[in-house]
Amino acid sequence: MIVKDIINLLYTSLKGGILFSLSHWFIYMAHHLSRLQMKVLYTLTGNIYMIYLEVVTTTRCTLKCRHCIGDIPEIKKDAQYSISFEEYKNYMDNLLKNIKSLKLVRILGGEPLLNKDIDKIIEYALKQSKIKQVYLVTNATVMLSNEVVNVLKKYPQKATVDISNYSANKELASKLKIKEIIEICKQNNISVNCPESYLWNPISPIKYHRRNTKENKRYYRSCASLCVGMHKTPDGGAAVFPCLRAGTLFLRKIGNQTEGKDYFRLDNKLQKEDIMKVHLNEDFDACRYCNFLEDKRKQVLPAIQK
Numbered sequence: 001m002i003v004k005d006i007i008n009l010l011y012t013s014l015k016g017g018i019l020f021s022l023s024h025w026f027i028y029m030a031h032h033l034s035r036l037q038m039k040v041l042y043t044l045t046g047n048i049y050m051i052y053l054e055v056v057t058t059t060r061c062t063l064k065c066r067h068c069i070g071d072i073p074e075i076k077k078d079a080q081y082s083i084s085f086e087e088y089k090n091y092m093d094n095l096l097k098n099i100k101s102l103k104l105v106r107i108l109g110g111e112p113l114l115n116k117d118i119d120k121i122i123e124y125a126l127k128q129s130k131i132k133q134v135y136l137v138t139n140a141t142v143m144l145s146n147e148v149v150n151v152l153k154k155y156p157q158k159a160t161v162d163i164s165n166y167s168a169n170k171e172l173a174s175k176l177k178i179k180e181i182i183e184i185c186k187q188n189n190i191s192v193n194c195p196e197s198y199l200w201n202p203i204s205p206i207k208y209h210r211r212n213t214k215e216n217k218r219y220y221r222s223c224a225s226l227c228v229g230m231h232k233t234p235d236g237g238a239a240v241f242p243c244l245r246a247g248t249l250f251l252r253k254i255g256n257q258t259e260g261k262d263y264f265r266l267d268n269k270l271q272k273e274d275i276m277k278v279h280l281n282e283d284f285d286a287c288r289y290c291n292f293l294e295d296k297r298k299q300v301l302p303a304i305q306k
């Protein structure tokens with residue numbers, strides 16, 4: 001018990017932790033070190049120190065990007081959704097009761113500012129002591145509402161507005177409100193990220209790639225997706241997948257993803273082992289439909305529209 005407590009303490013004091021995104025090399029290293037860190041801490045302490053979660057709060061979007069990494073524009077009308085605050089709270093409570101901490105939650109979509117409960121959703125995440133950082137990821141086509149600003153400014157140490165800067169793509173010039181969003185964040189002392197130039201990896205259309213288990217594991221490892229994405233599922237529940245794209249494949253009924261290996265459900269039966277099994281898996285069915293590794297070697301303008 002004492003050993004567990006000391007290890008918990010050591011970990012908490014090292015909470016500056018692993019860098020997420022200085023470059024692909026850092027992402028690659030961070031991905032593998034994060035997984036190793038979770039595994040070692042779970043083995044030693046029996047606790048889950050989760051690193052990362054992306055939450056799709058709505059599949060609605062103001063843009064229809066050809067290379068959307070989450071394949072959001074591919075979701076058919078009847079499979080689209082927006083998560084209500086009550087649903088979000090229920091999903092997160094089921095997760096949080098099973099984990100010791102969660103380093104970063106990125107609230108996104110689709111375009112998260114289209115979710116009518118987004119202020120309450122953000123505030124709920126910000127209030128949780130187990131969640132250390134909360135990012136709101138926006139394509140900057142929708143202005144922050146007063147309600148959202150009021151919530152964000154209450155938590156200056158914990159909240160960040162993460163603007164995906166699509167200004168390199170001139171076809172979007174009239175739609176982007178980047179300056180206005182930065183201005184309102186500055187006025188309210190809200191931390192804001194906005195990378196200078198932003199290029200994308202092209203995303204090839206979904207196609208089945210015959211890869212054996214060893215090849216598929218290697219593919220996933222090299223992809224180094226730090227994404228762990230939550231999607232609402234058609235039964236009204238929610239599940240966590242290795243990346244947003246995998247969740248979208250599930251909604252599109254493509255492939256054969258298995259609960260307990262390819263995803264875990266955020267229901268009241270959730271247990272620590274379910275979370276760890278998916279986090280430590282490397283053979284994801286979704287990766288056989290993905291060409292991300294080859295795509296990653298090229299770059300295109302961001303947010304080219306369909």
Ligand SMILES: C[S@@+](CC[C@H](N)C(=O)[O-])C[C@H]1O[C@@H](n2cnc3c(N)ncnc32)[C@H](O)[C@@H]1O
Nearest residue numbers: 067068069070108109110111138139164200201
């Ligand atoms: C799926 S989007 C959702 C949030 C919001 N709609 C947006 O565009 O910012 C999440 C993040 O993925 C990034 N992204 C989407 N497609 C990408 C691609 N092909 N390559 C690199 N990043 C991509 C976006 O720029 C954004 O920062």
Ligand code: SF4
Nearest residue numbers: 061063065068110139
């Ligand atoms: S990347 Fe484009 S299509 Fe995808 S969610 Fe963001 S803005 Fe919408």
Ligand code: SF4
Nearest residue numbers: 223225243286287290
């Ligand atoms: S499906 Fe697999 S290879 Fe493709 S982005 Fe997701 S984790 Fe990476």
